[in-house]
Amino acid sequence: MNCFVPFVVFLQAYRGSVRPFVSFNAKHDAEFLHKAMKGIGTDEDAILMILSARSNDQRQEIKAAYKKAYGKDLVSALKSELGGLFENLIVALMTPPVLYDATKLHKAIKGAGTDDDVLIEILASRTGEEMKDVIKVYKKEFGSKLEKDVCGDTSGYYQKLLVILLQGAREEGIDEDKIQKDAQDLYEAGEGKFGTDEEKFITILGNRSFEHLTEVFDAYKKIANTDIEESVKGETTGNLENLMVAIVKCVRSVPAFFAESLYKSMRRAGTDDDTLTRIMVSRSEVDMLDIRACFKKTYGSSLYTTIQEDTDGDYQKALLYLCGGND
CATH class of the missing domain: 1.10.220.10 (Annexin)
Structure with missing residues (x-):
């Protein structure tokens, strides 16, 4: 299985590890x-x-x-x-998925400091329709607008890109006439000039469809002789860089993006249980089977085995159930 394919492939069949129970009562x-x-x-x-x-x-x-x-x-x-x-x-x-996302975003913004990792993970990976639902639930649950709260905790180009993603209004399909121009514009906004035109990066990465961006990234590599991800890392820093890189990774493969996040959550000094729990729960009915396959392909060991090595007790048992089996 190739982990680095457009996310549209994963919409063709149910890829969650947790399915509705057949004899449910x-x-x-x-x-x-x-x-x-x-x-x-x-x-x-x-x-x-x-x-x-x-x-x-x-x-x-x-x-x-x-x-x-x-x-x-x-x-x-x-x-x-x-x-x-x-x-x-x-x-x-036990929390409905949309409310779960809304709650995690609220905690990320309203807690001590801003948890930018959570903001970036959710806003970079969710579809436009999912974000619109999250915004409605956020307003109902917390009595304030998500965009307003995000703007109160962020600034600069990072804030601008977050706000664009919050609109959930990516263009649809592939515009053949724009592929080469977008690739050239990205090159001229970064590698091809002294300094960086962040606005151009934000406009293209924030508004074009994932399918379109896949074509743009291929065209970009031919122009710049380097991957767009490397250019983003070389041209930006901090949270803006992290958000742009997350978008690029999600364009290439949402499951691979989450596989990497899971790997990092368990392969650092101490397990990042917040991230581990959040991803295992939120993706269990979406694409956990693909995340599992990407994890094994990329890191050589199964997600199941890695969870066994890094967790214990009933918490471990629950995570292994959500994993859906050992590759």
Whole structure:
């Protein structure tokens, strides 16, 4: 499998590791979870078995059935019984995907300092429609506009590119007439001049479709004799560089982008559990099978084995369920 292909390929079939459970019964699952948390001690394996084997839509149905049967919020009940990293992961699984993204963005902006890694990851990788849904949920949940909050925490060209991505308005398809011109414009904005025309980079990387940009990057390499990613790194710095590089990587392959992020989250001094949990949960119903394949192809070891080496306990078991198997 070639990891570096346009993201459109991955839309052709369901590529998530978590699928809707076939013989689903929300009432039965709610009863099962109630028994797992009733009395002294908690049956974490039972909780894990149910929630990791259900789609997010099914988990929302279980949540509703639980409240109807027992008059309690299921997430609150789970929080009172669980702890640590396992609790964080289970709560994440119980959160609708759009709300999960909105919550992560809010925390990234409103927490102590700005978590630019989260901003960059979500805004660079989500589709336009996904971002529009996140913006609506963000306003409803937190009472403020996401764009306003992002602008309050960022500045300069980095802020401009984030705002463009927040519009979720990339052009569609490939414009054959623009491919060569866009490639030439990028070259003249960076490698081909003294200094850098950041505005030109922002306009092209922020507005063109992924399919179109794939063609532009190929044309750029012929003009500049170097990859666009290397040019971006040479012409920009800091968060702007990180955001542009993330966009380039997502254009080439969203699964490969996440495979690299997962690898870095586990192969540094101490595991970055926030990133590990966020990606494993948010991609489990999207493209985890492709992320897994890219991980194995790029790093020579399976994602499953790497998770085993870097985590433990119920938290590890949950991550391995979300991984969907060992390559």
